[in-house]
Amino acid sequence: MLIKLINPNTTTSMTELMGETARKVAAPSSEIVLATSRSGAASIEGHYDEALSVIDEITNGKPADAYVIGCFGDPGLLAAREITASPVLGIAEAAMHAATFVATSFSIVTTLERTRIISEHLVRNYGMQHHCRRVRATDVPVLELEELGSKADATILAECEKALIEDRAEAIVLGCAGMSNLVERLQQRLGVPVIDGVAAAVKVAEAIVGMGLRTSKVGDLAYPLPEAYAGKLAEYAPAHLKLRETSFPALATAVRG
Numbered sequence: 436m437l438i439k440l441i442n443p444n445t446t447t448s449m450t451e452l453m454g455e456t457a458r459k460v461a462a463p464s465s466e467i468v469l470a471t472s473r474s475g476a477a478s479i480e481g482h483y484d485e486a487l488s489v490i491d492e493i494t495n496g497k498p499a500d501a502y503v504i505g506c507f508g509d510p511g512l513l514a515a516r517e518i519t520a521s522p523v524l525g526i527a528e529a530a531m532h533a534a535t536f537v538a539t540s541f542s543i544v545t546t547l548e549r550t551r552i553i554s555e556h557l558v559r560n561y562g563m564q565h566h567c568r569r570v571r572a573t574d575v576p577v578l579e580l581e582e583l584g585s586k587a588d589a590t591i592l593a594e595c596e597k598a599l600i601e602d603r604a605e606a607i608v609l610g611c612a613g614m615s616n617l618v619e620r621l622q623q624r625l626g627v628p629v630i631d632g633v634a635a636a637v638k639v640a641e642a643i644v645g646m647g648l649r650t651s652k653v654g655d656l657a658y659p660l661p662e663a664y665a666g667k668l669a670e671y672a673p674a675h676l677k678l679r680e681t682s683f684p685a686l687a688t689a690v691r692g
């Protein structure tokens with residue numbers, strides 16, 4: 436099974452970090468292909484940075500059996516689901532669902548205050564209000580997570596500890612793909628499940644593909660209508676995109692991967 440893990444920001448070191456996490460948890464029969472956005476922001480920390488950040492990488496290269504969007508804002512998730520029938524997983528959605536399988540409540544620990552607000556929107560969009568106790572910002576910028584010797588790890592640990600005490604959270608969801616290497620250490624220190632969305636999305640992708648499921652093309656996730664696009668975005672007109680195949684593979688083929 437081919438799973439394409441897309442880092443929607445342009446920082447290749449973060450893609451490598453996510454790749455390590457993904458390959459650690461992937462089934463032996465899964466091949467993880469990494470992609471870094473070729474245009475856009477070095478880190479995604481707001482709505483503007485999110486726009487169109489993943490479309491190029493969904494339509495570029497060999498079609499995959501599933502795609503994972505490796506950014507906690509789940510940028511472009513529904514747009515991506517429109518332009519391919521292969522399942523597309525966002526790491527925030529996957530992480531929140533995974534958390535509900537191992538705890539009745541969780542808190543999200545993320546990066547900046549503005550990202551905290553975006554995560555709150557996602558909690559509501561995904562119907563997770565009953566499970567998510569609180570979204571907590573650490574004021575750690577995304578790229579600081581990569582800096583050796585920064586205080587980022589200690590700050591995140593301290594915020595997770597507050598979540599357990601003040602929110603009475605039973606699990607922690609990490610609110611940035613750049614935190615995926617912290618899971619084991621945090622879990623040991625905190626003694627509760629710590630969920631990283633990259634790992635969660637890869638495993639959910641394997642499960643969904645293994646069940647022979649594809650994105651529904653009968654409603655709002657149908658392929659985009661052939662609208663005319665003008666100006667700088669003309670090359671993104673649906674007519675110019677390489678839309679991916681529509682067929683539903685037999686279950687046996689999907690499982691064989």
Ligand code: 2AL
Nearest residue numbers: 478479506507546611612
């Ligand atoms: C992220 C993330 O996961 N990657 C990125 O560039 N920004 N999310 C975040 N919550 O800060």
